[in-house]
Amino acid sequence: MSAEICELPAHEIVARLRTGDLTAEVVLEATLARIEAVEGGGGALNGDPNGANGIHAYITLAEERARAQARAVDRALEAGDNPGLLAGVPVAVKDIFCVSGIASTAGSKILANFVSPYTATPVVRLEAAGALTIGKANLDEFTYGSSNESSAFLPTPRNPWSAGHVPGGSSGGSAAAVAAGEAALSLGTDTSGSIRQPAAFCGIVGMKPTYGRVSRYGMIAFASSLDCPGPMARNVKDAGLMLLAMAGADAFDATAAKVPVEDYLDQIEGGVRGMRIGLSPDFSRLRYPDADTGELREQVLQPEIEKALLESAERLAEQGAEIVEGVDLPAVQYGIPAYFVISRVEAASNLHRYDGVKYGYRSEGEAADLFELYRKSRGQGFGSQPKLRILMGMYVSGEQYEKRYYERALRVRTLIRRDFERAFERVDAMLAPTTPTTAFEIGGIYGDSVAMQYADLLTVPANHAGIPAISIPTGLDDSGLPIGMQLMGPDFTERRLLRMGRALEQLQESRPPLVQERVGA
Template sequence: MSELTNLGVAEIRDGVKAGDFSAREVAEAHVEAVAAAKALNAFLVETPDHVLAAADAADQARAAGTLKPLSGVPIGMKDLFCTVGVQTTAASHILEGFTPTYESGVSQRLFDAGAGMLGKLNMDQFAMGSSNETSAFGNVISPWRRGGGDNAALAPGGSSGGSSAAIAARLCPAATGTDTGGSIRQPAAFTGISGIKPTYGRCSRWGTVAFASSLDQAGPMARSVRDCAIMLEAMAGLDPRDATSLDAPVPAWEQGLNADLKGKKVGIPREYRVESMPAEIDALWKRGAEWLQDAGAEIVDVSLPHTKYALPAYYIIAPAEASSNLARYDGVRYGQRELPDGANLQEMYAATRAAGFGPEVKRRIMIGTYVLSAGFYDAYYTQAQRVRALISRDFDEAFAKVDVLLTPTAPSAAFALGDKSDDPLAMYLNDVFTVPSSLAGLPAMSVPGGLDDAGLPLGLQIIGRAMDEQGVLNAGLALEQHAGFTARPDRWW
């Protein structure tokens, strides 16, 4: 049944409905694939019972004529989403053993739509990282390898590295991700899959472990634009438990997919042509513009003048919000507790956090605490928020002239694990193309565009107006059809 693991969300959904195969067969094939892929370290917890029960329910629903939108579809769940009765750790020791008694807004919607969960996916600790090397449970290894016999273990991207690796390796057809500054799009680019960060507020943040509350947004990752649209329809919608949730109808994104861009204008932001951009990234960007032109779009040069300030502003705002959000992990109510002999309450807090948080999390908490401290708040945090407003204004002015923007997703293909772990600044630069749209709360998507000289995937990014996921998906579909990307990693695990 291994060929069943090659099917995408739409193919599984339609195949189950047509009776080409049973949902149980699909679930068993994927459970088997997950169990055989321990070398990737993509799953922190496997939940075969959950996915098999959902499959049996789907088969019964087919017999009764009551199939749901995702009946029979097995998915992976990033370990940032709380799941009833299943450990949720955010890949951190400080939450090890925490078993939620409630379901996150996003996972509940997916389960209500008929999806079954294969397990909880590994990630960068508290979603802080770009390579999946900050996980307390070991890094995920990308299923991709460089050509020419180079067997170096590669980063699957981050923070949603478990999601990207599992989809690329055919362990699941789709998975949830979260994107604070690029954590859906960059790993999608690194592993040759698609992923969309919707408009801020489209998907509920309730029951999702918080990193930076004004930036965090859930979204789907899959192997096609259509599958992302199907997943996003199930994930999105108003959740009254989340104060930032948008009270807006969820469009029929799959039904609205259209790769004909006639009459549309695509902006090419000149500021994204950064110093020392690899020639292959620049060449792919130009090729992407030609593909969209072939699809009927007009290509327009635009300016986003405050782009160069986006990364420094992000690395003030996100750590500031993280330092506030992570203050709740104190060893008192849940998760890890370190209580040295004779320790008072403050000493217990300190010991618990020292033992439970990893180095990158500690680094960001310290940065965030510093920029929020008396005497520095205005100099750093207030200033960063002003820059954020200017970046949003840049996008508004650009979208007065164009419908979507086209940029590279990441400044390089996947790098080897360990290459950048000793240089935080080099790691942070992975987000240079994805952070601006996160600061502005805009929908943005990565679609695979081709391979580099070493045979590794490269992604192209589409950024759209707020609430215009359809425009982003349509431009992404045009790229997908013109790129004809069918490459997949050779199985070594």
């Protein structure tokens, strides 16, 4: 295939804008044309769940905002001014970030009418770097899910590699949009794998930076101690470029790290010679609780994923990396139960503010008293996923359980962190599959909360540890669905992870089937 403009890598768009070969307006119009061709309509409240066999990646398009930004970039170029690191690059913003003047829905009925008066720090920085905010991408409601099926905005996004499969989640619309050429980049969030898992399912690159590397200000919170905004891109270099534009301290986020931001691109082609990369049996020995007995059962990885892991290790070894096998991370098996507790407690509290009083959905008709107003507004405004999280979060944070659940879960988290610290004394990074399986079928798991949560089994350890991790596309399984491998490194080693990722990535030559159906091979 010869790449269309909307399929160009972000770094190439920036380079061609600078040489005058392209204008931001041309890039934008090409991208809008692609959206027109493949989207089949975005998600809407009370929308048709079956959709029109399109990608359905977006909730809101922001053509006017993007056009104004494109004109500003082109004017800057004409005037000889620096148009920024991401000049003219169309970016899909996951609809969990507040953007001034645009609906910021979190994929929920309760915020469907909320238009933010301010813009999230990562978006401010992307726009300051010349990026074009093309729209708000669909997601699981309040990011609660791994399939994007829980959004109140229907139809939910499809996996561009197979219409019958989910794009993953919660940054499902983001991953689908980038994979389908509906944006060059997307700003996602990763609380237990919500960037990496959909990136793996859709065959793109997704990075969860170190906790605090990118400001959370303006990101509607899920589990505040785990949430990380991060880049989603079609290649590693673009992910590095996007991270560079967003990372750094922020006076509006006390937890944003003051550690200086490194140049993520200058060594990106430097290869992996001499680097030590670890493999752990604890990332292949998967423990799931039995649905009936609650006892842990061991499962093996999907065979193609196991094979891809070994091939990836070989590929890195061939380039001079030292593969260290048998690195033990014994506490990661408790990652999901600990995550259940921490994320639910924080989520229940973070959801308190949606009460029908100040903004967002308020129940219609008279309420007998204040508490009925709360009950009705929240009962009607929240979908099942927030409700499940509120129930569990309220339960385990109750006075009588205060010491038994949340504090214990935090201790588990510390153990996981220590496992990684010990591992990183021996290796520069850990290599593991991003997901136990490739994309699952729509409706296949949704409704089984525990099974859905276990889709994050391999990704959640990095969130607990706070460390950076990047998911890299490494090929397709036997049914043509993408496989992703992740690299995890010590705090603030994004530069090295990107360099390793660059050595590992296997970019697909062909367009995803759903895109081919609409625009040809």
